[in-house]
Amino acid sequence: NAGVTQTPKFRVLKTGQSMTLLCAQDMNHEYMYWYRQDPGMGLRLIHYSVGEGTTAKGEVPDGYNVSRLKKQNFLLGLESAAPSQTSVYFCASSYQRIGSNTGELFFGEGSRLTVL
Amino acid sequence: AQKVTQAQTEISVVEKEDVTLDCVYETRDTTYYLFWYKQPPSGELVFLIRRNSFDEQNEISGRYSWNFQKSTSSFNFTITASQVVDSAVYFCALSEANFGNEKLTFGTGTRLTIIP
Numbered sequence: 001n002a003g004v005t006q007t008p009k010f011r012v013l014k015t016g017q018s019m020t021l022l023c024a025q026d027m028n029h030e031y032m033y034w035y036r037q038d039p040g041m042g043l044r045l046i047h048y049s050v051g052e053g054t055t056a057k058g059e060v061p062d063g064y065n066v067s068r069l070k071k072q073n074f075l076l077g078l079e080s081a082a083p084s085q086t087s088v089y090f091c092a093s094s095y096q097r098i099g100s101n102t103g104e105l106f107f108g109e110g111s112r113l114t115v116l
Numbered sequence: 117a118q119k120v121t122q123a124q125t126e127i128s129v130v131e132k133e134d135v136t137l138d139c140v141y142e143t144r145d146t147t148y149y150l151f152w153y154k155q156p157p158s159g160e161l162v163f164l165i166r167r168n169s170f171d172e173q174n175e176i177s178g179r180y181s182w183n184f185q186k187s188t189s190s191f192n193f194t195i196t197a198s199q200v201v202d203s204a205v206y207f208c209a210l211s212e213a214n215f216g217n218e219k220l221t222f223g224t225g226t227r228l229t230i231i232p
Contacts, residue, residue, distance in 0.1 A: 033218070040125075041224060042207060042223055042225055043161075043207070043220075043222040045218075045220070050218065056218070058219060098211045099212055100149075101168055103149065103211065104163055105161075105163070105220060107160060109159060110159050110160065
């Protein structure tokens with residue numbers, strides 16, 4: 001039972017390099033999210049998608065881009081990585097809206113990114 | 117704007133003691149949802165409970181219980197007879213139900229350490 005899978009789990013980048021984090025879910029969920037977790041700051045929403053082909057900005061979208069070409073996949077891209085983007089990134093998915101009576105986020109295991 | 121405050125950064129208790137994790141929230145909406153997530157040392161985020169704003173009944177699940185009080189905007193979490201496996205970071209989170217808001221706002225977390 002895979003649930004939400006993130007790849008890669010770990011990555012070290014140099015400033016200015018680009019990379020893509022892949023999130024895949026096998027639960028047929030409509031809603032997908034990318035969060036970042038930093039010490040003392042909890043989790044903050046970067047971007048989200050309410051369905052295939054849609055994306056929207058979250059709380060901290062600058063420096064990131066996303067795409068949802070297939071319902072099961074949600075990609076997070078860093079075009080020119082900066083040290084401030086060193087963080088643990090979590091992908092999550094939900095069948096219903098998080099602001100609904102049955103909304104619940106299922107999280108991946110996280111991807112630790114270090115930008116030197 | 118929605119906000120969640122977890123004033124306790126770290127708590128340590130001896131095994132078998134009871135412990136309460138505090139959560140205070142702010143929202144202008146009358147309909148909202150409150151969550152607790154557990155993040156064990158392995159890093160994944162585990163859903164514990166969702167509570168909607170119209171249901172103020174306290175909930176008990178085994179050794180876990182939750183006290184929701186709208187009058188004080190609090191949603192506190194108590195672990196009874198704590199065990200070493202309860203050691204984790206616990207996050208309280210809030211989502212407003214208004215359409216178009218897909219943000220789950222997390223508190224900064226409380227790191228709970230159970231001492232054997």
